[in-house]
Amino acid sequence: MAAVLLTILCFTGCGNLSYDMAYHVDYDVSSFNVVSRQDTRTAAPFAANLCVTAGNVAEEDSPDMSLTGAAALFGLDEKKVIYARNVHERLQPASLTKVMTALVALENGQLNQTLTATNAVNITESGAVLCGLKSGDTMTLDQALRILLVYSSNDVAMMIAENIGGSVEHFVEMMNEKAYSLGATNTNFMNPHGLTDSEHYTTAYDLYLIFKEAIKYDTFNEIIHMSSYQTVFYDKDGKEKPFDKQTTNLFLRGNYQPPANVTVIGGKTGTTNAAGNCLILLSRDENGSPYISVILRAEGGEALYSGMQELLGEIHK
Structure with missing residues (x-):
């Protein structure tokens, strides 16, 4: 009723009130244009091209994903959430962090630019995957991204961050800014590799x-499809350092x-x-339609991969 009265006042006036600017249907800000004119530019809803869910999504015969912290399957063509369990719970992502590292690097760097390692690559955490970088070593961004995504090398993540961001700290800021711009507001990155930090989380x-967003880049799609990678980079004296590793994706x-x-x-x-076993995949069905599936905090490698097999089985079930 208040809105109706306000509309009447704006169009007819009241008592001695008068308005210098009259309403006209041709005004760009006119609500008439928004609902009535086909040639008027209008803003698309943020989630127009996204799969959206507020909570769990499952059928009676959906797989049991209780051995995981979170799991989801998204159909990109239909913009459909096929399965979802705890998809908004904040969890540590381990090296799935490197998807964002690669995305920020692709957006802000050149594949042929040379990266130089500093002492920032000296990672001492037990069990951390490393390609053996030393201060002064050099490789191109293209090489670094392939080692990052195929072998999940943590020292390479630090080298990328420092060279692309100017400092590791600034690169992490870039990662978080990109996350927020994509609507990933339950994410907070503290480093470019995903090694344990209590304040490093996503969903x-x-x-x-x-x-x-990352799969919009042809280079990213090419790299994540590689079963192995062989290359040669160089130490500070120009001597060759060979690299030859298989993918971590079973x-x-x-x-x-x-x-x-x-x-x-x-x-x-x-x-x-801290993160358990995690995996994110791009898959296609027999018609070529794309799907993204993700599992976080699985209780072991067998639970991760058997769970992902079951999750992918929900496609066109």
Whole structure:
């Protein structure tokens, strides 16, 4: 009623009140234009092209994902959440962090630019995957991204961050700014590699948003599909340092098979004691339609990959 009275006042006036600017249907800010004129530019809703869910999504015969902290399956063409469990719970992502590291690097760097390692690459955490970088070592960003995503090298993540961001701290700020711009507001990165930090967290849903943005880059898609990578980089004296490693993704290595109607294109793995076993994948069905699936904090490698097999089995079930 208040809105109706205000509208009447604006159009007819009241008592001695008068208005210098009359209403006209041709004004760009006119609500008439928004609802009535087809040629008027209007803002698209933020989530117009996103899969959206506020909570869990499952059918009676959906897989039991109780051995995971969170799990989700998104159909990108239909913008459909096929399965969701705890997708907004903040969890540590381990090396799934490196999807954002790669995304920020691709947006802000050049593949042929040379990166130089500093003492920032000296990571001492027990069990951390390293490619053996030393201060003064050099490689291109293209090489670094392949080592980052195929082998999940943590020292390379630090080198990328320092060279692209000017400092590791500024690069992490860039990561968080990018996350927020994508709507990943339950995410807070503290480093570019995903090694344990209590304030370093994200959600399965936020990882979907980040991964969906990353796969817009052909280079990213190419790299996550690689089963191995061989290259040569150089030390501070120009001597060759060979690199030859298999992917950490056991679907690409053939240890696990997806359902018959699904092809795993690639993805990113992650494992720490705090984060458990994590995996995010891009897959396609027999018609070529894309899907993003993610599992966080699985209780071991078998639970991770068997759980992902079951999750992918929900495609066109």
